[in-house]
Amino acid sequence: GQQVMQIPQYQHVQEGEDFTTYCNSSTTLSNIQWYKQRPGGHPVFLIQLVKSGEVKKQKRLTFQFGEAKKNSSLHITATQTTDVGTYFCAGPMYSGGGADGLTFGKGTHLIIQP
Amino acid sequence: DSGVTQTPKHLITATGQRVTLRCSPRSGDLSVYWYQQSLDQGLQFLIQYYNGEERAKGNILERFSAQQFPDLHSELNLSSLELGDSALYFCASSAGLAGGGTGELFFGEGSRLTVL
Numbered sequence: 001g002q003q004v005m006q007i008p009q010y011q012h013v014q015e016g017e018d019f020t021t022y023c024n025s026s027t028t029l030s031n032i033q034w035y036k037q038r039p040g041g042h043p044v045f046l047i048q049l050v051k052s053g054e055v056k057k058q059k060r061l062t063f064q065f066g067e068a069k070k071n072s073s074l075h076i077t078a079t080q081t082t083d084v085g086t087y088f089c090a091g092p093m094y095s096g097g098g099a100d101g102l103t104f105g106k107g108t109h110l111i112i113q114p
Numbered sequence: 115d116s117g118v119t120q121t122p123k124h125l126i127t128a129t130g131q132r133v134t135l136r137c138s139p140r141s142g143d144l145s146v147y148w149y150q151q152s153l154d155q156g157l158q159f160l161i162q163y164y165n166g167e168e169r170a171k172g173n174i175l176e177r178f179s180a181q182q183f184p185d186l187h188s189e190l191n192l193s194s195l196e197l198g199d200s201a202l203y204f205c206a207s208s209a210g211l212a213g214g215g216t217g218e219l220f221f222g223e224g225s226r227l228t229v230l
Binding site for chain 2: 033045101102107
Protein backbone atom coordinates (compact mmCIF):
# COMPACT_ATOMS: atom_id res chain seq x y z
CA GLY A 1 0.00 0.00 0.00
CA GLN A 2 0.87 3.64 -0.24
CA GLN A 3 3.47 4.69 2.31
CA VAL A 4 4.88 8.01 3.38
CA MET A 5 8.23 7.81 5.14
CA GLN A 6 9.78 10.58 7.18
CA ILE A 7 13.29 11.02 8.49
CA PRO A 8 14.68 11.61 10.96
CA GLN A 9 12.31 10.38 13.65
CA TYR A 10 13.92 12.64 16.25
CA GLN A 11 16.10 15.71 15.84
CA HIS A 12 17.83 17.53 18.66
CA VAL A 13 19.14 20.98 17.85
CA GLN A 14 20.51 23.92 19.75
CA GLU A 15 18.33 26.99 19.63
CA GLY A 16 19.37 29.03 16.64
CA GLU A 17 20.48 26.04 14.55
CA ASP A 18 18.69 24.99 11.39
CA PHE A 19 16.44 21.95 11.11
CA THR A 20 15.32 19.86 8.16
CA THR A 21 12.89 16.97 7.91
CA TYR A 22 12.47 14.83 4.80
CA CYS A 23 9.47 13.02 3.46
CA ASN A 24 9.42 10.27 0.82
CA SER A 25 6.46 8.59 -0.79
CA SER A 26 6.34 5.17 -2.41
CA THR A 27 4.10 6.64 -5.12
CA THR A 28 3.81 9.89 -7.00
CA LEU A 29 1.69 12.36 -5.10
CA SER A 30 -0.76 14.85 -6.53
CA ASN A 31 -0.02 17.09 -3.58
CA ILE A 32 1.62 16.98 -0.18
CA GLN A 33 0.64 18.67 3.04
CA TRP A 34 2.61 19.51 6.17
CA TYR A 35 1.25 19.66 9.70
CA LYS A 36 2.70 20.62 13.06
CA GLN A 37 1.65 19.09 16.36
CA ARG A 38 2.79 20.82 19.53
CA PRO A 39 3.32 18.62 22.61
CA GLY A 40 -0.08 17.78 24.04
CA GLY A 41 -1.82 19.39 21.09
CA HIS A 42 -3.46 18.41 17.85
CA PRO A 43 -2.06 18.56 14.32
CA VAL A 44 -2.35 21.95 12.68
CA PHE A 45 -2.11 22.49 8.94
CA LEU A 46 0.95 24.40 7.76
CA ILE A 47 0.94 24.25 3.97
CA GLN A 48 0.03 22.32 0.84
CA LEU A 49 2.35 21.89 -2.15
CA VAL A 50 0.95 20.92 -5.52
CA LYS A 51 3.39 21.65 -8.32
CA SER A 52 6.51 19.72 -9.24
CA GLY A 53 9.57 21.49 -7.84
CA GLU A 54 7.43 23.94 -5.89
CA VAL A 55 9.07 25.95 -3.12
CA LYS A 56 7.06 27.92 -0.58
CA LYS A 57 8.22 30.00 2.34
CA GLN A 58 6.53 30.97 5.56
CA LYS A 59 8.84 33.25 7.54
CA ARG A 60 11.64 30.92 8.72
CA LEU A 61 10.03 27.80 7.20
CA THR A 62 10.83 26.66 3.66
CA PHE A 63 8.86 23.84 2.05
CA GLN A 64 9.91 22.01 -1.11
CA PHE A 65 8.17 19.49 -3.33
CA GLY A 66 10.43 17.29 -5.42
CA GLU A 67 10.53 17.33 -9.19
CA ALA A 68 9.16 13.79 -9.35
CA LYS A 69 6.50 14.65 -6.74
CA LYS A 70 7.60 11.75 -4.57
CA ASN A 71 9.52 13.64 -1.93
CA SER A 72 9.33 16.81 0.08
CA SER A 73 11.23 18.66 2.74
CA LEU A 74 10.65 21.22 5.45
CA HIS A 75 13.54 23.42 6.50
CA ILE A 76 13.46 25.73 9.50
CA THR A 77 16.11 28.44 9.72
CA ALA A 78 17.40 29.55 13.10
CA THR A 79 15.09 27.45 15.25
CA GLN A 80 13.30 28.99 18.20
CA THR A 81 11.75 27.32 21.24
CA THR A 82 8.34 27.91 19.71
CA ASP A 83 9.28 25.51 16.90
CA VAL A 84 9.22 22.54 19.28
CA GLY A 85 6.81 19.84 18.20
CA THR A 86 6.28 17.05 15.71
CA TYR A 87 6.19 17.82 12.02
CA PHE A 88 4.18 15.53 9.79
CA CYS A 89 4.00 15.28 6.06
CA ALA A 90 0.87 13.78 4.54
CA GLY A 91 -0.10 12.65 1.07
CA PRO A 92 -3.51 11.82 -0.37
CA MET A 93 -4.75 8.26 -0.37
CA TYR A 94 -6.56 7.00 -3.41
CA SER A 95 -9.63 4.81 -3.52
CA GLY A 96 -11.83 3.88 -6.42
CA GLY A 97 -13.68 7.17 -6.18
CA GLY A 98 -10.63 9.40 -6.18
CA ALA A 99 -8.38 10.91 -3.54
CA ASP A 100 -9.70 10.40 -0.04
CA GLY A 101 -8.11 11.09 3.27
CA LEU A 102 -4.46 11.60 3.97
CA THR A 103 -1.68 9.16 4.70
CA PHE A 104 0.58 10.66 7.34
CA GLY A 105 4.24 9.99 7.86
CA LYS A 106 5.30 9.06 11.38
CA GLY A 107 6.59 12.55 11.91
CA THR A 108 9.82 14.15 13.01
CA HIS A 109 10.03 15.20 16.63
CA LEU A 110 11.96 18.45 16.94
CA ILE A 111 13.59 18.96 20.32
CA ILE A 112 15.32 22.26 20.95
CA GLN A 113 17.95 22.75 23.59
CA PRO A 114 18.27 26.35 24.78
CA ASP B 115 -9.70 26.74 17.94
CA SER B 116 -10.10 24.54 14.85
CA GLY B 117 -13.89 24.47 15.06
CA VAL B 118 -13.91 20.67 15.39
CA THR B 119 -15.32 19.43 18.69
CA GLN B 120 -14.57 16.03 20.17
CA THR B 121 -16.04 14.45 23.28
CA PRO B 122 -15.07 13.08 25.67
CA LYS B 123 -11.56 14.50 26.06
CA HIS B 124 -10.51 11.66 28.34
CA LEU B 125 -11.94 8.21 28.86
CA ILE B 126 -10.78 5.39 31.08
CA THR B 127 -12.36 1.99 30.76
CA ALA B 128 -11.68 -1.70 31.19
CA THR B 129 -10.82 -4.41 28.70
CA GLY B 130 -13.82 -5.91 27.01
CA GLN B 131 -15.89 -2.76 27.28
CA ARG B 132 -17.37 -0.59 24.55
CA VAL B 133 -17.05 3.17 24.14
CA THR B 134 -18.34 5.80 21.75
CA LEU B 135 -16.36 8.84 20.72
CA ARG B 136 -18.19 11.80 19.26
CA CYS B 137 -17.11 14.43 16.76
CA SER B 138 -18.77 17.59 15.48
CA PRO B 139 -17.07 18.90 12.34
CA ARG B 140 -16.50 22.52 11.43
CA SER B 141 -19.58 24.28 10.26
CA GLY B 142 -20.07 23.53 6.57
CA ASP B 143 -17.51 20.72 6.35
CA LEU B 144 -18.93 17.58 4.79
CA SER B 145 -16.02 15.20 5.35
CA VAL B 146 -15.09 13.65 8.66
CA TYR B 147 -11.97 11.58 9.25
CA TRP B 148 -10.93 9.46 12.20
CA TYR B 149 -7.28 8.90 13.08
CA GLN B 150 -5.63 6.89 15.83
CA GLN B 151 -2.39 8.13 17.36
CA SER B 152 -0.39 5.80 19.54
CA LEU B 153 2.99 6.53 21.07
CA ASP B 154 5.54 6.87 18.27
CA GLN B 155 3.10 5.48 15.73
CA GLY B 156 2.15 8.67 14.00
CA LEU B 157 -1.39 9.17 12.78
CA GLN B 158 -3.09 6.02 11.55
CA PHE B 159 -6.05 6.64 9.28
CA LEU B 160 -9.14 4.72 10.34
CA ILE B 161 -12.08 5.85 8.25
CA GLN B 162 -13.58 8.76 6.33
CA TYR B 163 -17.17 9.82 5.78
CA TYR B 164 -18.46 12.31 3.27
CA ASN B 165 -21.95 13.72 3.64
CA GLY B 166 -23.19 10.71 5.55
CA GLU B 167 -21.59 7.99 3.45
CA GLU B 168 -18.44 6.00 4.05
CA ARG B 169 -15.82 7.22 1.60
CA ALA B 170 -12.58 5.51 2.50
CA LYS B 171 -11.46 2.92 4.99
CA GLY B 172 -7.99 2.52 6.42
CA ASN B 173 -6.56 0.24 9.06
CA ILE B 174 -9.73 0.05 11.08
CA LEU B 175 -10.29 -3.07 13.14
CA GLU B 176 -13.51 -5.04 12.80
CA ARG B 177 -14.20 -4.26 16.46
CA PHE B 178 -14.39 -0.59 15.50
CA SER B 179 -17.19 1.04 13.57
CA ALA B 180 -18.23 4.55 12.73
CA GLN B 181 -21.05 6.50 11.19
CA GLN B 182 -21.89 10.03 10.14
CA PHE B 183 -25.33 11.32 10.91
CA PRO B 184 -27.58 13.64 8.84
CA ASP B 185 -26.44 16.63 10.91
CA LEU B 186 -22.88 15.64 9.89
CA HIS B 187 -21.61 14.78 13.33
CA SER B 188 -19.82 11.46 13.56
CA GLU B 189 -19.35 8.74 16.11
CA LEU B 190 -16.59 6.17 16.41
CA ASN B 191 -17.58 3.03 18.28
CA LEU B 192 -14.87 0.88 19.81
CA SER B 193 -15.92 -2.49 21.22
CA SER B 194 -14.31 -5.47 22.97
CA LEU B 195 -11.57 -3.10 23.99
CA GLU B 196 -8.05 -4.36 24.44
CA LEU B 197 -5.07 -2.80 26.18
CA GLY B 198 -3.55 -2.01 22.80
CA ASP B 199 -6.49 0.19 21.91
CA SER B 200 -5.25 2.80 24.36
CA ALA B 201 -4.47 5.81 22.20
CA LEU B 202 -5.41 9.31 21.24
CA TYR B 203 -8.25 9.34 18.73
CA PHE B 204 -8.49 12.38 16.51
CA CYS B 205 -11.36 13.51 14.41
CA ALA B 206 -10.70 15.88 11.55
CA SER B 207 -12.94 17.58 9.04
CA SER B 208 -12.54 19.14 5.65
CA ALA B 209 -14.76 20.79 3.13
CA GLY B 210 -14.50 17.65 1.02
CA LEU B 211 -14.49 18.38 -2.68
CA ALA B 212 -17.36 16.74 -4.44
CA GLY B 213 -15.05 15.28 -7.07
CA GLY B 214 -12.63 13.81 -4.60
CA GLY B 215 -9.55 15.32 -3.04
CA THR B 216 -8.92 16.20 0.53
CA GLY B 217 -7.92 19.79 1.09
CA GLU B 218 -6.77 21.00 4.45
CA LEU B 219 -7.77 18.92 7.46
CA PHE B 220 -8.90 20.62 10.65
CA PHE B 221 -8.30 18.46 13.69
CA GLY B 222 -10.15 18.34 16.96
CA GLU B 223 -8.30 18.18 20.24
CA GLY B 224 -8.68 14.43 20.42
CA SER B 225 -10.14 11.88 22.78
CA ARG B 226 -7.60 10.09 24.94
CA LEU B 227 -8.70 6.53 25.60
CA THR B 228 -7.05 4.49 28.33
CA VAL B 229 -7.95 0.81 28.56
CA LEU B 230 -7.01 -0.84 31.85
